[in-house]
Amino acid sequence: MSDRIRTTHVGSLPRPADLLALINASDRGEPVDEAALAATVESAVHDQVRLQAETGIDIVSDGEMSKIGYATYIRHRMSGFEIGDAPRATPADLDAYPDYKEQLHRSGATVAYLRPICRGPIEYENFEPLETDLATLRSAMDAAGVETAFMNAPSPGITALFQPNEYYPDEDTYLGAIADALKVEYDRIVAAGFDLQVDSPDLGMGRHxxxxxxxxxxxxxxxxxxxxxxxxxxxxxxxxRARIHLCWGNYEGPHTFDIAVEKVADLVLRAKPATILCEAANPRHGHDWAGWAAAKIPDDKVFAPGVIDTTTNFVEHPGLVAERILRYTDIVGRERVIASTDCGFGTFAGWGGVVPELAWEKLRSLRDGAAIATEKLW
Structure with a gap:
């Protein structure tokens, strides 16, 4: 649109309690009533799409209701992965501050998930979950009268970060196998009429x-x-038809080892997706607009800065949201900016720093801030 600032978000939304119980049990391999799980996911997607539309979000998603985690769900769709025990890399900023790391551990604020490990050849073999997700999102859009939506999928790099390799001879071969399998999902999402969002924290968080x-x-x-x-x-x-999400980790922490956006900007701009979703609200990356302003941004790139922080229960004032939007319209122009969030509100099922009622309040502030920016720009 060229008459206002549109709104979107990064993808994941808080799952309802009844869905969490079922999806976590299913991921653990416990007996689950599959019909009840499917019906609960479908109901949750319809609710989430309707709420996004009512809130004023222009480009919606299914909230990742069916997924246990944004990068670990792939083990249910691809061959080659087994649950096992392997060392997990922890962020360098948490290693540097052991007292804070221990506080997070005691509080339960750290992510706990089953560890998929690659121990065989990777092939995309189970198409049913993806096809169900596509059909459910389309049905929910039709019911809510929504025209534009996106669906998330992980980048090859972040998939390799969460799923260690014990089968392929080297990392590059492993990445190539993952990419070939993910291509199946990427292509089908776009063929179904949705925009594809590639979640790529490997280009930010991967550094530390x-x-x-x-x-x-x-x-x-x-x-x-x-x-x-x-x-x-x-x-x-x-x-x-593609968006890329650059992220340094959706957790409250020091983030003192985050690589500067100035160092990765050119690489991110060389990625194929036309739309770039980037952190722009949290205290460590609120200044990143200056780094993007110094980059050579191609004319066909669109920015969707995160003008809402997804790690704190502070609800941003719409006036501040508008200020953040305007910093990016100053860089690329009003027609090439979409207001978004720093990250998701439910990166892993049942985990997130923002309580659901305030996640929706933040999205309403996103809407109102976009309206203020629109008044100033048109």
Whole structure:
């Protein structure tokens, strides 16, 4: 649209309690009434799409209601993964402050999930969950009168970060196998009429997580490979049908080891997706607009800055939301900015720092801030 600032978000929304009980039990391999699980997911998606429409979100999602986690759900769709025990990389900023790390652990604020490990050849073999997700989102959109939606899928790099490799001879071969399998999901999401959002924290969070032993320069060499592999998987997806989400980790913490946006901006801009969702609200990345302003941004790129923080229960004032939006319209123009959130409100099922009622209040502030920015720009 060229007459106002549109709104969207990063994808995940808080799952309702009845769904959480079923989806967590299913992920653990416990006996679950599959018909009840399917009906609960369908009902939750319809509710979430309706609430997004009522709240004033223009580009909606299914809230990732069916997924246990944004990158770990793939083990239910692809071969080659087994649940096992493998060392997990922790963020460098938590390692640097052990007292805070212990406080998080005691409070239960750290993520707990089953650890999928690659121990065999990867193939996309179970199409039913994806096809069900696509059909459910379309049905919910029709019921709510919504025209535009996106669906999330992980990047090859973040998939490799969460699922360690014990089968392929090296990381690049592993990334290629993941990319080939993810291409199936990418293509089908777009063919179903939705925009594809690729979640790619590997280009931000990966620096102080999986690659924390490297220097910034060494990490950027690896990040070039991650972008190349992603672009290969997206080769049949039109750029204007794809979004990429850059993230440094959706957790409240020091974030003192986050790589500067100035260092990764050119790489992110070389990724195929036309729309870039980036952190712009939390205290560590609220200044990132200056880094983007210094980058050479192609004319076909659209920015969806996160003008709402997803780790705190403070509800941003619409006036502040508008200020954040205007910083980005100053960089790329009013027609190339969509107001979004820093990250999701339910990155993993049952985990998130913002309580559901305030997540929706924050989205209403997002809507109101976009309206204020629109008044100033048109």
């Amino acid at each position: 997580n999986k690659y924390k032993a490297l220097s910034d320069e060494e990490f950027l060499v690896r990040a070039e490979v991650l972008v190349e592999v992603l672009n290969h998987a997206l080769r049949d997806v039109p750029a204007d």
